[in-house]
Amino acid sequence: MDTQTLIYLVVGATFALYIGIAIWSKAGSTSEYYVASKGVHPVANGMATAADWMSAASFISMAGIISFIGRDGAVYLMGWTGGYVLLAMCLAPYLRKFGKFTVPEFVGERYYSQAARMVAVVCVIFISFTYVAGQMRGVGIVFSRYLEVDINAGVLIGMGIVFVYAVLGGMKGITYTQVAQYCVMIVAYMIPAIFISMLITGNPIPQLGFGSTVEGTDTYLLDKLNQLHTDLGFKEYTAGGKSMIDTFAITVALMVGTAGLPHVIVRFFTVPRVSDARLSAGWALLFIAILYTTAPAVASFARVNLIETVSNAEYKQLPSWFQNWETAGLLAWQDKNGDGKIQYVAGAPFAGKPKFDGEKTGPNGERVVTNKPTDNANELYVDRDIMVLANPEIAQLPAWVIALIAAGGLAAALSTAAGLLLVISTSISHDLLKSNLMPNISEKQELLAARIAAACAIAVAGYFGINPPGFVAQVVAFAFGLAAASFFPAIILGIFSKRMNKEGAIAGMATGLAFTFGYIVYFKFVNPGANNADNWLFGISPEGIGTIGMILNFIVSTVVSRLTAEPPEHIQHLVEDIRVPRGAVAPVGGH
DSSP, rough: OOOOHHHHHHHHHHHHHHHHHHHHHOOHHHHHHHHHHGGGOHHHHHHHHHHHHHHHHIIIIIIOOOOHHHHGGHHHHHHHHHHHHHIIIIIHHHHHHOOOOHHHHHHHHHOOOOOHHHHHHHHHHHHHHHHHHHHHHHHHHHHHHHHHHHHHHHHHHHHHIIIIITTTHHHHHHHHHHHHHHHHHHHEEEEHHHHHHHHHOOSHHHHHHHTSBBSSSOOOOHHHHHHHHHHOOOOTTOOOOOOOOHHHHHHHHHHHHHOHHHHHHHHGSSSHHHHHHHHHHHHHHHHHHHHHTTTHHHHHHHHHHHHHHHHBBBBBGSHHHHHHHHHTTTTEEEOSSSSSBBBSSSSSSSSOGGGGGGGGGGSSOOOOOOOOOOOOSOOEEEEEHEEEEEHHTTTTTOOHHHHHHHHHHHHHHHHHHHHHHHHHIIIIIIIIIIIOOOTOOOHHHHHHHHHHHHHHHHHHHHHHSSSOOTTTTGGHHHHHHHHHHHHHHHHHHHHHHTTTTTHHHHHHHHHHHHHHHHHIIIIIIIIIIGGGGGTTTTOOOGGGGHHHHHHHHHHHHHHHHHHSSSOOHHHHHHHHHHHOTTTTTGGGGOO
């Protein structure tokens, strides 16, 4: 059976599974739609959380980033996984004990303010749409390469699949669909990694192969990569380029951004007990660690395979995978010296930049570069997003492995898109309509409103997938920076500070959001020419500025709360009740 037929069969089977689960788990009430009736087992919730978090960025892009920038890519590993430690220790059990449906509901109730709730709703919608646009685009890119349709058609197909299980099943359907998607993702990621680890190092465990010698030699894998890089004019693979302060800021922003992302937080409202929320975070860490500890190995294997396959190779003798990715617009070569060979060395190969940086686009909206060469000797442009997807083809693995990686990439993008769209839906139906504009609607009407909101959100997300705005490439900086600067301080202080009041929370969120948003917009879009360490505040890049936004949020909210009236007594008792385990003796004297 040929590769294309296998891809159709495997992807079709996974789609049928997702739709079948959605039909089986159709939500019949708002409780099922919003939080799956709080009846999800911690292990299943851990899998669903892992799938919700391991988006196209984790599955497709993270190893690609590490593959190209080497050691500096460790900030993504440390930041994204470290965020779950914060969730497990500081957020998950307390939010579950509070027992509300959404993050804006927690903010509104804790800060006894509809204004605070509305600020939270705006934050949720903005962060979620920013994030989901990249997921839908990822779906289109995977479809365009593997199912041989254009990117726009791929986005529409993805919209249809998400529509079925997000609108029909709500959180209940999404949860069990994400359990299946996690299984698809992890199998699709690990099998190629194991194959390639054996081929390159002889060790079937990728994490160990990463630190092993290359098969048949005494040279360690990373030493070989360093040598390949220096021979081609790149910096050593294991050499860092970022300053310590910027590395620290990006890592912290990713950590607290993870802990503040609304579609991740809402997962801990779906378990039966407070203890289950902590267990869910622990299981999620385990399930995520399987992929995240493998990613550096996959990145290194892919880098070695790519360099050894294409560097100084005859273009006409390259396997079909090279031309396939050229057609998809994610790979480009121009024979500057006319020798018919690919010169892959350090430097920009073309005068243009990838589409997502605002430059040229292909007929299907794919990322391409201009054909005008630079004076640099480099002839090859490689989009880093292809490294995980193309790795099995470059390594000449069996066709069924290539089919698996296609299904895994789609599962990663679809699972996170569904979680984000549900958060948007519930924020509109529950926090905006039911709690503000239409408080007298029935549960049946609220459920209908939630489904209509989800359908509209899918349509908007699909539009951004087909017509990506300029910020799609910076989705990580936006989503994580904004979450770090807005939600995290409000939630932490709401749980651990009885003195924090509504004035402080609103002022802190507004300050953190405005500062972080303005900084990113200025350096990414208003004045991108100034986007360098000489002009950054304290030497911190836009990707890490959410850390400063978070600090400003903490300072402003604390100062304002001290200068204004204390929260009502019942709110202070509520904060105590959230923190003190049931059955514990209250502190003597009320302190």
